[in-house]
Amino acid sequence: MITVPAAPFAYELDPARTALVVIDMQRDFVEPGGFGESLGNDVTRLQAIVPTVADLLGLFRAKGWPIVHTRENHAADLSDCPPAKRDRGEPSLRIGDPGPMGRVLIRGEPGAEIVPELAPLPGEHVIDKPGKGAFYATPLGDLLKELGVTHLVFAGVTTEVCVQTTMREANDRGYVNLLIEDATESYFAAFKEATLAMIRAQGAIVGWSTPFAALADAVS
Numbered sequence: 068m069i070t071v072p073a074a075p076f077a078y079e080l081d082p083a084r085t086a087l088v089v090i091d092m093q094r095d096f097v098e099p100g101g102f103g104e105s106l107g108n109d110v111t112r113l114q115a116i117v118p119t120v121a122d123l124l125g126l127f128r129a130k131g132w133p134i135v136h137t138r139e140n141h142a143a144d145l146s147d148c149p150p151a152k153r154d155r156g157e158p159s160l161r162i163g164d165p166g167p168m169g170r171v172l173i174r175g176e177p178g179a180e181i182v183p184e185l186a187p188l189p190g191e192h193v194i195d196k197p198g199k200g201a202f203y204a205t206p207l208g209d210l211l212k213e214l215g216v217t218h219l220v221f222a223g224v225t226t227e228v229c230v231q232t233t234m235r236e237a238n239d240r241g242y243v244n245l246l247i248e249d250a251t252e253s254y255f256a257a258f259k260e261a262t263l264a265m266i267r268a269q270g271a272i273v274g275w276s277t278p279f280a281a282l283a284d285a286v287s
């Protein structure tokens with residue numbers, strides 16, 4: 068086991084059983100003109116973590132540890148998009164509407180792709196998910212069992228929505244979670260801080276968190 072300095076206390080990482088899960092680093096959330104911006108959000112906050120997520124991917128690639136990328140998206144006919152999700156809020160673009168990067172959050176459209184700087188490499192796993200949690204209505208659980216993984220390192224966006232939801236799903240399934248603090252972001256600074264605190268509360272009730280540098284130092 069490798070001891071990683073973390074909060075609320077050191078995280079014990081099993082190098083033979085650890086995967087990286089990068090949540091929804093998609094153009095629709097991160098780039099101007101996408102769904103995130105159509106909801107009135109400042110996407111520059113999310114753009115700022117791209118270099119750190121790239122470094123984290125580089126670390127896992129160098130180690131040869133498994134990597135899973137997720138994408139929140141829907142079928143072209145919206146059959147997997149509950150009307151309640153599409154109708155929510157007052158965005159200038161709704162899921163499935165044509166926008167500057169194709170139809171919003173529709174599988175295969177340019178906006179639903181992962182940003183080019185973080186594009187999956189051959190051999191890495193990509194999970195398309197219709198919900199906020201990456202275990203819901205996806206093969207992620209079966210994939211992680213096949214990989215023999217017990218420990219998950221998390222990055223991506225947004226901290227309090229898809230990252231936190233997936234970490235809670237993983238926690239309930241027995242995975243030991245570590246969130247990389249500077250490789251995750253929210254459109255709302257306060258929501259990120261609150262999520263980090265909630266995850267680490269009560270003796271790591273959902274998991275641990277640490278900066279990228281602490282993980283990199285510990286595993287080098």
Ligand code: C5J
Pocket residue numbers: 090091096139224225226228229230
């Ligand atoms: C949201 C996500 N925020 N990936 N999706 O709708 O967090």
